[in-house]
Amino acid sequence: MSILVIGENSYDFIFSVNIELKSDSNAFPEKAILRPGGTGFNFSLAFKRMGGQPFYFCPISKDSFGSIIREEIKKEGIEFGYFESDKPTPLIITLLNEKYGRNTIAHIFNSSYTDVSFEHFVSLGKDFTDVYVSGGILTEEKPQKEVLKIVRLMYGKGAQIFYDPQFRIGRSIPKFKNTAIEILQISDFILANEEEIKNFPEDI
Numbered sequence: 001m002s003i004l005v006i007g008e009n010s011y012d013f014i015f016s017v018n019i020e021l022k023s024d025s026n027a028f029p030e031k032a033i034l035r036p037g038g039t040g041f042n043f044s045l046a047f048k049r050m051g052g053q054p055f056y057f058c059p060i061s062k063d064s065f066g067s068i069i070r071e072e073i074k075k076e077g078i079e080f081g082y083f084e085s086d087k088p089t090p091l092i093i094t095l096l097n098e099k100y101g102r103n104t105i106a107h108i109f110n111s112s113y114t115d116v117s118f119e120h121f122v123s124l125g126k127d128f129t130d131v132y133v134s135g136g137i138l139t140e141e142k143p144q145k146e147v148l149k150i151v152r153l154m155y156g157k158g159a160q161i162f163y164d165p166q167f168r169i170g171r172s173i174p175k176f177k178n179t180a181i182e183i184l185q186i187s188d189f190i191l192a193n194e195e196e197i198k199n200f201p202e203d204i
Contacts, residue, residue: 002053003162004154006147007040007134008113009058010090011065018191019097036069037092038113039134041162044078047132055128057081057121057150058137061112065089081124085112114140118149131159133187135166135180144179155186163187167199177201 015029044054056073060066062084069089073080089112093105116137131154138144155161165180181204184190192200 002055002128003130003132004128004159005040005044005047005056005058005132006055006116006137006150007038007058007109007132007164008042008090008139009036009038009041009060009069010092010108011035011068012037012092012094014094014096016096019113020099023094036065036072038090039166040113040132041069041073043132043134043164044073045076048076048078053079054132055079055081055116057116057128059083059085059087059112059115059117061085061087061089063088065091066112068103081121081126083115083117083120085115087112087115108139110140113137114143116143116146118146118153122153125146125161127157128154129159130162132162132164133183134164135165135176135183136169138176138179139169139173141175144175148179148182151183151186160189161187162189162190164193165200166196168196 012035014033016025016031017029019027021027040058044056047054056078064091087110090108095103108131131151133151137147151161163183165184
Protein backbone atom coordinates (compact mmCIF):
# COMPACT_ATOMS: atom_id res chain seq x y z
CA MET A 1 0.00 0.00 0.00
CA SER A 2 1.40 3.42 -1.02
CA ILE A 3 0.27 6.59 0.73
CA LEU A 4 1.07 10.26 0.25
CA VAL A 5 2.26 11.71 3.57
CA ILE A 6 1.97 15.49 4.05
CA GLY A 7 3.33 16.56 7.40
CA GLU A 8 6.05 18.42 9.21
CA ASN A 9 9.55 17.30 10.13
CA SER A 10 11.59 18.67 13.02
CA TYR A 11 14.53 17.89 15.25
CA ASP A 12 13.50 16.90 18.76
CA PHE A 13 15.34 17.39 22.06
CA ILE A 14 13.65 15.49 24.90
CA PHE A 15 14.98 15.96 28.43
CA SER A 16 13.90 14.37 31.71
CA VAL A 17 14.61 17.03 34.36
CA ASN A 18 13.08 16.40 37.76
CA ILE A 19 14.07 19.67 39.41
CA GLU A 20 12.46 23.07 39.80
CA LEU A 21 14.08 25.43 37.32
CA LYS A 22 15.04 28.74 38.89
CA SER A 23 16.66 31.90 37.56
CA ASP A 24 20.33 31.51 36.62
CA SER A 25 20.38 27.81 37.46
CA ASN A 26 21.83 24.80 35.69
CA ALA A 27 19.94 21.60 34.92
CA PHE A 28 21.55 18.25 34.25
CA PRO A 29 19.06 15.95 32.52
CA GLU A 30 18.76 12.41 33.85
CA LYS A 31 17.80 11.29 30.35
CA ALA A 32 18.21 12.98 26.98
CA ILE A 33 16.89 11.91 23.58
CA LEU A 34 17.96 13.75 20.43
CA ARG A 35 16.33 12.60 17.20
CA PRO A 36 14.52 13.57 14.00
CA GLY A 37 10.80 14.01 14.61
CA GLY A 38 7.63 15.73 13.51
CA THR A 39 4.31 13.99 12.96
CA GLY A 40 4.72 13.62 9.20
CA PHE A 41 8.22 12.19 9.54
CA ASN A 42 7.16 9.90 12.41
CA PHE A 43 4.14 8.59 10.49
CA SER A 44 6.31 7.85 7.43
CA LEU A 45 8.82 5.98 9.58
CA ALA A 46 6.17 3.92 11.38
CA PHE A 47 4.26 3.11 8.18
CA LYS A 48 7.44 2.01 6.41
CA ARG A 49 8.42 -0.26 9.30
CA MET A 50 4.94 -1.83 9.19
CA GLY A 51 5.53 -2.79 5.56
CA GLY A 52 3.77 0.14 3.89
CA GLN A 53 5.11 2.42 1.18
CA PRO A 54 4.95 6.07 2.32
CA PHE A 55 5.76 8.89 -0.09
CA TYR A 56 6.91 11.71 2.17
CA PHE A 57 6.11 15.15 0.78
CA CYS A 58 7.48 18.04 2.83
CA PRO A 59 10.43 20.41 2.42
CA ILE A 60 13.53 19.64 4.47
CA SER A 61 16.02 22.32 5.46
CA LYS A 62 19.52 22.57 4.00
CA ASP A 63 20.89 23.06 7.53
CA SER A 64 22.69 20.45 9.65
CA PHE A 65 19.50 19.15 11.27
CA GLY A 66 17.91 18.79 7.84
CA SER A 67 20.88 16.71 6.69
CA ILE A 68 20.28 14.29 9.58
CA ILE A 69 16.58 14.01 8.65
CA ARG A 70 17.37 13.35 4.98
CA GLU A 71 19.91 10.67 5.90
CA GLU A 72 17.35 8.94 8.12
CA ILE A 73 14.78 8.98 5.31
CA LYS A 74 17.30 7.47 2.88
CA LYS A 75 18.44 4.86 5.42
CA GLU A 76 14.85 3.72 6.00
CA GLY A 77 14.15 3.53 2.27
CA ILE A 78 11.30 6.05 2.40
CA GLU A 79 10.39 7.55 -0.97
CA PHE A 80 10.68 11.32 -0.80
CA GLY A 81 9.31 14.18 -2.91
CA TYR A 82 12.77 15.70 -2.77
CA PHE A 83 13.12 19.42 -2.36
CA GLU A 84 15.10 21.61 0.04
CA SER A 85 14.35 24.80 1.92
CA ASP A 86 16.70 27.63 2.87
CA LYS A 87 14.67 28.09 6.05
CA PRO A 88 15.79 26.39 9.29
CA THR A 89 14.63 23.04 10.62
CA PRO A 90 11.94 23.39 13.31
CA LEU A 91 13.40 22.65 16.75
CA ILE A 92 11.25 21.11 19.47
CA ILE A 93 12.51 21.06 23.07
CA THR A 94 10.45 18.92 25.45
CA LEU A 95 10.98 18.97 29.21
CA LEU A 96 9.60 15.98 31.12
CA ASN A 97 9.24 16.71 34.83
CA GLU A 98 7.47 14.57 37.44
CA LYS A 99 6.21 17.67 39.27
CA TYR A 100 5.34 19.94 36.33
CA GLY A 101 4.48 17.36 33.68
CA ARG A 102 5.32 17.85 30.02
CA ASN A 103 6.32 21.28 28.69
CA THR A 104 7.30 21.98 25.11
CA ILE A 105 9.25 24.84 23.56
CA ALA A 106 8.63 24.85 19.80
CA HIS A 107 10.69 26.99 17.42
CA ILE A 108 8.50 26.44 14.35
CA PHE A 109 7.54 29.72 12.68
CA ASN A 110 9.11 30.59 9.30
CA SER A 111 10.75 27.16 9.24
CA SER A 112 11.48 24.74 6.40
CA TYR A 113 8.13 22.91 6.22
CA THR A 114 6.29 26.19 5.55
CA ASP A 115 7.79 26.10 2.02
CA VAL A 116 5.47 23.21 1.09
CA SER A 117 4.26 23.83 -2.47
CA PHE A 118 1.20 22.75 -4.45
CA GLU A 119 3.03 23.51 -7.72
CA HIS A 120 5.95 21.30 -6.74
CA PHE A 121 3.56 18.46 -5.90
CA VAL A 122 1.79 18.77 -9.25
CA SER A 123 5.14 18.80 -11.05
CA LEU A 124 5.94 15.33 -9.62
CA GLY A 125 3.10 13.85 -11.69
CA LYS A 126 2.15 11.29 -9.06
CA ASP A 127 -1.25 9.93 -8.06
CA PHE A 128 -2.19 8.24 -4.81
CA THR A 129 -5.25 6.36 -3.61
CA ASP A 130 -4.58 7.41 0.02
CA VAL A 131 -3.36 10.62 1.67
CA TYR A 132 -2.25 11.19 5.27
CA VAL A 133 -2.24 14.81 6.49
CA SER A 134 -0.77 16.06 9.75
CA GLY A 135 -2.41 19.23 11.08
CA GLY A 136 0.97 20.18 12.53
CA ILE A 137 2.02 21.52 9.13
CA LEU A 138 -0.77 24.14 9.16
CA THR A 139 0.95 26.62 11.48
CA GLU A 140 1.14 29.51 8.98
CA GLU A 141 -1.06 30.88 6.23
CA LYS A 142 1.14 29.74 3.31
CA PRO A 143 1.23 26.02 4.21
CA GLN A 144 -2.47 26.20 5.10
CA LYS A 145 -3.28 27.31 1.55
CA GLU A 146 -0.81 24.97 -0.20
CA VAL A 147 -1.75 21.84 1.76
CA LEU A 148 -5.46 22.52 1.33
CA LYS A 149 -5.00 22.73 -2.45
CA ILE A 150 -3.17 19.39 -2.50
CA VAL A 151 -5.81 17.70 -0.36
CA ARG A 152 -8.65 19.08 -2.49
CA LEU A 153 -6.90 17.87 -5.65
CA MET A 154 -6.43 14.36 -4.30
CA TYR A 155 -9.96 14.26 -2.86
CA GLY A 156 -11.30 15.23 -6.29
CA LYS A 157 -9.42 12.28 -7.76
CA GLY A 158 -11.09 9.91 -5.32
CA ALA A 159 -8.26 9.42 -2.81
CA GLN A 160 -9.08 8.49 0.79
CA ILE A 161 -8.02 11.19 3.24
CA PHE A 162 -6.56 10.24 6.64
CA TYR A 163 -6.37 13.33 8.84
CA ASP A 164 -4.60 13.95 12.15
CA PRO A 165 -6.00 17.43 12.98
CA GLN A 166 -3.82 18.30 16.01
CA PHE A 167 -6.12 21.06 17.29
CA ARG A 168 -4.05 21.17 20.49
CA ILE A 169 -1.12 22.63 18.56
CA GLY A 170 -3.08 24.99 16.35
CA ARG A 171 -5.88 26.31 18.54
CA SER A 172 -4.17 29.71 19.01
CA ILE A 173 -2.79 30.04 15.46
CA PRO A 174 -4.60 32.39 13.03
CA LYS A 175 -6.78 30.63 10.45
CA PHE A 176 -5.65 27.18 11.65
CA LYS A 177 -9.16 26.26 12.75
CA ASN A 178 -10.78 27.26 9.45
CA THR A 179 -8.30 25.27 7.36
CA ALA A 180 -8.46 22.30 9.72
CA ILE A 181 -12.24 22.15 9.49
CA GLU A 182 -12.15 22.34 5.69
CA ILE A 183 -9.85 19.31 5.59
CA LEU A 184 -11.87 17.53 8.26
CA GLN A 185 -15.05 17.88 6.20
CA ILE A 186 -13.58 15.95 3.26
CA SER A 187 -11.68 13.36 5.32
CA ASP A 188 -12.56 9.68 5.43
CA PHE A 189 -10.70 8.92 8.66
CA ILE A 190 -9.88 11.20 11.61
CA LEU A 191 -6.87 10.08 13.66
CA ALA A 192 -7.15 11.41 17.20
CA ASN A 193 -7.21 10.06 20.74
CA GLU A 194 -9.64 11.14 23.45
CA GLU A 195 -7.37 13.89 24.78
CA GLU A 196 -6.98 15.35 21.29
CA ILE A 197 -10.72 15.21 20.66
CA LYS A 198 -11.23 17.34 23.77
CA ASN A 199 -9.36 20.11 21.94
CA PHE A 200 -11.74 20.07 18.96
CA PRO A 201 -13.73 23.32 18.68
CA GLU A 202 -17.15 22.85 20.27
CA ASP A 203 -19.00 23.74 17.06
CA ILE A 204 -17.74 20.56 15.35
